Amino acid sequence: MQTEKIVDILKRVDLFEGLDTAYLATLAMIAKTMRLDKGRTIFWAGDEGKGFYLVQSGRVKIFRTSFSGKEQILHVFGFGEAFGEVAVFAGDNFPASAVTLEPSELLFFPRDAFRKLLAREPDLALQMLALLSKRLRAFVNKVEELSLKEVPARLASHFLLLAAASRTDTFELDLSKTELSKYLGTIPETLSRTLKKMENQGLVSGNGARIEIVDRAGLEEIAEGLVRL
Amino acid sequence: MQTEKIVDILKRVDLFEGLDTAYLATLAMIAKTMRLDKGRTIFWAGDEGKGFYLVQSGRVKIFRTSFSGKEQILHVFGFGEAFGEVAVFAGDNFPASAVTLEPSELLFFPRDAFRKLLAREPDLALQMLALLSKRLRAFVNKVEELSLKEVPARLASHFLLLAAASRTDTFELDLSKTELSKYLGTIPETLSRTLKKMENQGLVSGNGARIEIVDRAGLEEIAEGLVRL
DNA sequence: CGGCTGATTGAATCAGATCAACTGCTGTGG
DNA sequence: CCACAGCAGTTGATCTGATTCAATCAGCCG
Numbered sequence: 001m002q003t004e005k006i007v008d009i010l011k012r013v014d015l016f017e018g019l020d021t022a023y024l025a026t027l028a029m030i031a032k033t034m035r036l037d038k039g040r041t042i043f044w045a046g047d048e049g050k051g052f053y054l055v056q057s058g059r060v061k062i063f064r065t066s067f068s069g070k071e072q073i074l075h076v077f078g079f080g081e082a083f084g085e086v087a088v089f090a091g092d093n094f095p096a097s098a099v100t101l102e103p104s105e106l107l108f109f110p111r112d113a114f115r116k117l118l119a120r121e122p123d124l125a126l127q128m129l130a131l132l133s134k135r136l137r138a139f140v141n142k143v144e145e146l147s148l149k150e151v152p153a154r155l156a157s158h159f160l161l162l163a164a165a166s167r168t169d170t171f172e173l174d175l176s177k178t179e180l181s182k183y184l185g186t187i188p189e190t191l192s193r194t195l196k197k198m199e200n201q202g203l204v205s206g207n208g209a210r211i212e213i214v215d216r217a218g219l220e221e222i223a224e225g226l227v228r229l
Numbered sequence: 230m231q232t233e234k235i236v237d238i239l240k241r242v243d244l245f246e247g248l249d250t251a252y253l254a255t256l257a258m259i260a261k262t263m264r265l266d267k268g269r270t271i272f273w274a275g276d277e278g279k280g281f282y283l284v285q286s287g288r289v290k291i292f293r294t295s296f297s298g299k300e301q302i303l304h305v306f307g308f309g310e311a312f313g314e315v316a317v318f319a320g321d322n323f324p325a326s327a328v329t330l331e332p333s334e335l336l337f338f339p340r341d342a343f344r345k346l347l348a349r350e351p352d353l354a355l356q357m358l359a360l361l362s363k364r365l366r367a368f369v370n371k372v373e374e375l376s377l378k379e380v381p382a383r384l385a386s387h388f389l390l391l392a393a394a395s396r397t398d399t400f401e402l403d404l405s406k407t408e409l410s411k412y413l414g415t416i417p418e419t420l421s422r423t424l425k426k427m428e429n430q431g432l433v434s435g436n437g438a439r440i441e442i443v444d445r446a447g448l449e450e451i452a453e454g455l456v457r458l
Numbered sequence: 459c460g461g462c463t464g465a466t467t468g469a470a471t472c473a474g475a476t477c478a479a480c481t482g483c484t485g486t487g488g
Numbered sequence: 489c490c491a492c493a494g495c496a497g498t499t500g501a502t503c504t505g506a507t508t509c510a511a512t513c514a515g516c517c518g
Contacts, residue, residue, distance in 0.1 A: 064369070066377035067454045070475095074372060089355075089362040095369040118355070125354040126318075126347070132361040133319040139368035140293070140324045143303060146375045147414040148295035150473070178496065185376040190474060192498055225296045299507095379505070407464060419506060421466055437465095 003028045006107065009056060013080045015131055016124070023121055030113035034106045042098035042106070049087020049094050051110040055079055058104025063182065064096050073183040074142070076101065076175065085128065088114055101179065146185050149225055152194050154184045156223035159204065159211060169213040176209075197229050198222075232257045235336065238285060242309045244360055245353070252350055259342035263335045271327040271335070278316020278323050280339040284308055287333025292411065293325050302412040303371070305330065305404065314357065317343055330408065375414050378454055381423050383413045385452035388433065388440060398442040405438075426458050427451075 006028035010016045016024060033056075036042070042053065045064060053060075055077050062075040062083060074096055077083050087094055088111050118125055145154050158180070162171045173180060181191040198204045203215045203222070213219060221227040235257035239245045245253060262285070265271070271282065274293060282289075284306050291304040291312060303325055306312050316323055317340050347354055374383050387409070391400045402409060410420040427433045432444045432451070442448060450456040 064373045064377065066373075070377060072373060072376045074369060086362040086365050089358045090366060095366050119351070122348070122351040122354060125351060125358060129318045129354060129357055129361065132358065132365060133315040136315050136361060136365055136368065137319060137324050139365065139372065140303060143368065143371055143375060144293045144295075144301060146372060147301045148293065148299060176496075187475065188497070189476085189499085193474095196498085381505095405464070416507065417465070418467085418508085422506095425466085 006031055006033075009080075009107070010054075013054065013082070015054075015082050015127060017127070019121070019124060019127070023117070023124070026117055027109070027114075030117070031107040031109055034108055036100045036104050036106065038100055038102050040100045042100065043084070043094050045094055045097045047094050049084060049090070049092060049111065051108055051114065052082055052085035052088050053098075054082045054107040054109070056105040056107055058106075059101040060098055060104060060106070061101050061179065062096050062098050070187075071182045072185055073179065075138075076179075076183065082131070086132070087111070101175070151184065151186050151190055152198070152222050152229035153225050154186075155191065155194050155198070156203075156219045158184065159213060160216075160219060160223055162211075163213050163216075169216065171211060173209040173211060194229065201229070235260055235262075238336070239283075242283065242311070244283070244311050244356060246356070248350070248353060248356070252346070252353070255346055256338070256343075259338060259346070261337040261339075263337055265329045265333050265335065267329055267331050267333075269329045271329065272313070272323050274323055274326045276323050278313060278319070278321060278340065280337055280343065281311055281314035281317050282327075283311045283336040283338070285334040285336055287335075288330040289327055289333060289335070290330050290408065291325050291327050299416075300411045301414055302408065304367075305408075305412065311360070315361070316340075330404070378452075380413065380415050380419055381427070381451050381458035382454050383415075384420065384423050384427070385432075385448045387413065388442060389445075389448060389452055391440075392442050392445075398445065400440060402438040402440060423458070430458070 003025060007021065007024045010024045010027055011021075016027065031054075034053075036058075042060065057079060060077045060083065061073050062077070063071050063073045065071050075083070083098065084094060088109075091111075118128075145157065149157070162174065163169055165171070175183060177191055177195075178188050181188045184191065195204075195206060198219075199206060201215075201218070203213075203218050205212045205214055218227070222229055232254060236250065236253045239253045239256060240250075245256065260283075263282075265287075271289065286308060289306045289312065290302050291306070292300050292302045294300050304312065312327065313323060317338075320340075347357075374386065378386070391403065392398055394400070404412060406420055406424075407417045410417045413420065424433075424435060427448075428435060430444075430447070432442075432447050434441045434443055447456070451458055
């Protein structure tokens with residue numbers, strides 16, 4: 001792909017926002033474009049972290065798998081989001097696996113080239129600090145959710161989050177129900193039952209992937225664990 | 230406290246390792262010393278992040294509390310470790326609460342002064358990137374443990390970790406059993422029962438806070454979820 | 459000696475996982 | 489164009505790990 005086209009994309013990415021075009025061009029030079037079908041593995045947990053990735057289109061899930069095969073989705077990244085960058089600094093292996101959820105285009109930034117760039121560009125370092133901080137924050141929330149809340153609370157939180165993002169009370173699920181269950185740290189059966197209970201109690205109404213929040217206050221109480229479903 | 234004494238301490242801290250003494254002196258100038266009794270609150274979740282802390286002596290737990298009052302310990306920090314620094318970059322509030330586990334001495338670094346320093350010292354930024362990366366990694370593991378493993382596996386992992394740190398098969402628990410249970414995302418009763426089961430099966434033998442690993446291989450199988458306790 | 463806190467044990471209960479069966483949709487190949 | 493394989497989703501029955509509630513015990517300090 002042409003460098004200018006990549007620069008255009010980089011300009012719209014949080015991670016690189018506000019950086020000089022000159023630096024972006026350098027970045028674009030070291031980036032490699034990848035196209036992947038749905039369900040393709042980008043890397044496995046334990047692989048050497050040779051660089052990080054940026055999602056240009058499509059979606060990627062980051063997950064861990066237990067010995068018994070249960071999968072916990074840690075993150076789902078979409079357009080403009082970077083992943084794998086921790087390995088760039090820590091200099092060791094990927095702690096989790098990455099697989100495309102849809103046909104996707106990615107940009108790959110090799111570790112060494114990026115490190116050199118970072119050393120001469122302090123603003124970039126600062127920006128990455130902010131990014132990692134935010135990600136760390138997200139994990140604090142995830143740990144809390146998983147350990148402190150039960151499934152209905154996690155699901156209610158997720159719905160409220162999606163509704164806030166779409167600015168309406170109706171929205172589409174961003175993941176298939178099976179994937180969503182893995183993201184919430186549970187299994188499809190439990191998700192299905194929980195959703196049905198919520199519908200029966202008039203909290204939400206659902207049609208496939210389309211969900212409508214009917215009783216927002218009630219849902220918030222569930223999300224906070226004040227009320228039991 | 231005298232600046233020189235603080236510089237001595239900073240030299241031994243991962244976060245600032247390898248920085249010029251000149252910079253350390255600047256850092257020491259902006260640091261404030263705090264002495265706290267056991268069980269004192271340093272900040273609550275939601276408080277404005279006015280700066281970050283460094284543990285000079287003692288220990289500090291970082292935790293979240295659910296509505297029902299159950300506490301999940303996210304981290305325990307001891308000598309030379311920094312906490313609260315995420316708020317310095319993200320520029321918002323603390324995502325969790327901090328309380329001393331013992332009488333402790335802390336150094337406090339106010340946000341604004343630190344940010345200025347960071348802007349003129351790129352190495353420091355890089356070092357913090359590495360720190361955050363490691364912390365992120367730790368959280369990935371924690372999420373996995375909480376969602377994928379049952380309590381016996383989490384406890385076995387913890388024991389193996391402590392044993393590795395002490396380089397022997399005998400070690401002291403670093404936390405009271407009640408605190409440990411919160412760290413593992415469970416409750417004292419469950420911890421007690423699990424430990425007893427492990428003793429009965431000849432995996433470990435315990436005397437109060439002193440634990441000895443008897444059957445390492447067996448414990449590893451439990452930790453990995455291959456075998457059920 | 460009380461009295462407090464941390465640790466332990468027992469019994470009852472529950473949320474969620476597991477196992478199994480069934481539905482409905484989609485896409486492919488005969 | 490239909491049949492059937494295949495997968496996501498749902499539903500039911502059962503099982504179990506872990507929490508809750510309650511009581512007791514051990515150690516420590518004033």
